[in-house]
Amino acid sequence: MDLIATASHTFTTSPALVSKDGSISFAALDRETAEICQRLAQHGIGKGARVALVMENSIPMLMLLLSLMRMGAVAAPLNYRFPASKVQRLLDRLEPALLIGPDILTSGLEAAEVLRPEILLETADGPWHISEPLRFDNSPATPVSIIHTSSSSGQPKAAVHSLANHYYNALGSNENIAFGPGDCWLLSLPLFHIGGYAIIVRALTGGGALAVPDRLMGLDEALGIYPVTHLSLVPTQLYRLLSNPENREKLSEMKAVLLGGSAVEPSLLEEACRCRVPVYLSYGSTEMGSQITTTSSPATSMTAGKPLAWREVAIGTDNEILVKGPCLFLGYLSQEGTERKTDAEGWFHTGDTGAISPSGELRVTGRKDNMFISGGENIHPEEIERALLSVNGIVRAMVVATPDSEYGMRPVAWIETREEAPGDQEILETIRESLGRLKTPIMLNRTTAWKLLSGTEKIDRQWYREKGSRQK
Incomplete structure (x- = not known):
């Protein structure tokens, strides 16, 4: 062969x-x-x-x-x-x-x-x-x-x-x-x-x-130089490209944009559809x-x-x-x-x-090894992350467990937001309606500087687990 x-x-x-x-x-x-x-x-x-x-x-x-x-x-x-x-x-x-x-x-x-x-x-x-x-x-x-x-x-x-x-x-x-x-x-x-x-x-x-x-060429520049018809991206890359109107037009002319590598937030897919990007x-x-x-x-x-x-x-x-x-x-x-x-x-x-x-x-829906137990109930962080990402203005989310004397573990979250995102209390009230009290994070941390795995756009969940274990 x-x-x-x-x-x-x-x-x-x-x-x-x-x-x-x-x-x-x-x-x-x-x-x-x-x-x-x-x-x-x-x-x-x-x-x-x-x-x-x-x-x-x-x-x-x-x-x-x-x-x-x-x-x-x-x-x-x-x-x-x-x-x-x-x-x-x-x-x-x-x-x-x-x-x-x-x-x-x-x-x-x-x-x-x-x-x-x-x-x-x-x-x-x-x-x-x-x-x-x-x-x-x-x-x-x-x-x-x-x-x-x-x-x-x-x-x-x-x-x-x-x-x-x-x-x-x-x-x-x-x-x-x-x-x-x-x-x-x-x-x-x-x-x-x-x-x-x-x-x-x-x-x-x-x-x-x-x-x-x-080596030093960014995606924006590469799309302007090469006759690209197909493109593989992780969600963060697509989010950044769509922020530039010139890129939107280039992406809409492609045959296929293959998107994977991590969870895709619904708002990102909606934006890609509006821009007629073949995701x-x-x-x-x-x-x-x-x-x-x-x-x-x-x-x-x-x-x-x-x-x-x-x-x-x-x-x-x-x-x-x-x-x-x-x-x-x-x-x-x-x-x-x-x-x-x-x-x-x-x-x-x-x-x-x-x-x-x-x-x-x-x-x-998630990873088996991400699950934790809170008050006797199985909690899947990805379910909470999806609920957070459904809130207008939240573009990235990470949920981990933090120790709790009453429930054993409770969820805490890190989020990245745009200007139109509501305040913390409104966010928590919104997702509580669909998740219930036990799955609603006890704390929101806003960030734009994510800890990523080297050479990837994947969030380092283990790093946030360790950080969450120290939060009170």
Whole structure:
């Protein structure tokens, strides 16, 4: 299975990668990645070897990721925004044969071998002496990536994916949202995140181009430079883009804006609909290679859509969302190897909770591990967050538990508001009507400076839990 050779044969002259310096066709991608594979082999990298990358989104990083995938090595892109001590802990667990990254990001890090990317990307002065020709026809079951989860409540887990996992995820995505020659998907998410990595494989299987913005280029600028037809965003990114009238027009002209990564507030979807932005709501996970469910047309109501092709979804005990299918990862990396995490029937338990409508659409309601008990009642913070977000002027909300001598635990909330938002007392009275007294927060904290997980727009729920545990 050689996705790059197949893409080169099928989409030969179509652009595969687009940057400020021009474009690279699928045929050129075929040639250049084959050369990079040879250089990697010179450094002892072959099928099954783990290679960590600490790099920002760029054409060089994409070329390296594609080359590693092609030769059957296991690429582990790491969050370059993490403190060096945290990156080192991840490296100690990964034990990579090679670490690739610029000096500014790898200085002080320890690995078996450390290389600057240009060593592998620059044209060699002489011939490469390979003991035998490299073969790129890997089994679909070949592990090709390790992507860390962006856990909002604990330590990131190292999810191991096979070539088939990524391939079938891309097939299902492209069947739902067509992405082919003439289309252009902006690389708007980091490549160490499954949402960014998945776009690469969609391009290979569908034949669309991947636009790679400069390191310092904002989304606004990128949308003005590249012929973007498809865009992946998290809610915070869409909220910021819609605040600029020029962006609204650009977004309305796109074929698809895929929105996921965290809960979407109803007011944001309403604003996108008013601006005629073709938003496709999605629910996904690192373990399933990105998308699991997605709306089949631009969303007008709060649903995560139906399962895409090559996925199965069920609701288990305690309303937990269960998933399986050829997209499902091989398992988590552990000291013993790759630890498979499925039940006897092959279902992966996501830890998310939800419900499936009679028409087959999934509605995600929260996380099992976020629940706490107050006065003997199960309290789901996400239910309270949705109630807060339904109040006009509230654009972001986070609810956690705080100790209470009478009830055991009570909810406290942090909110971000616009000018038109009502006062605290009115907000609390409004949501009390739908939630009842026990679920109504005992305190509102207003903020615009959220504590986020490094390299993401996800709120660090664990940080707020710890802060909430100290509030009185």
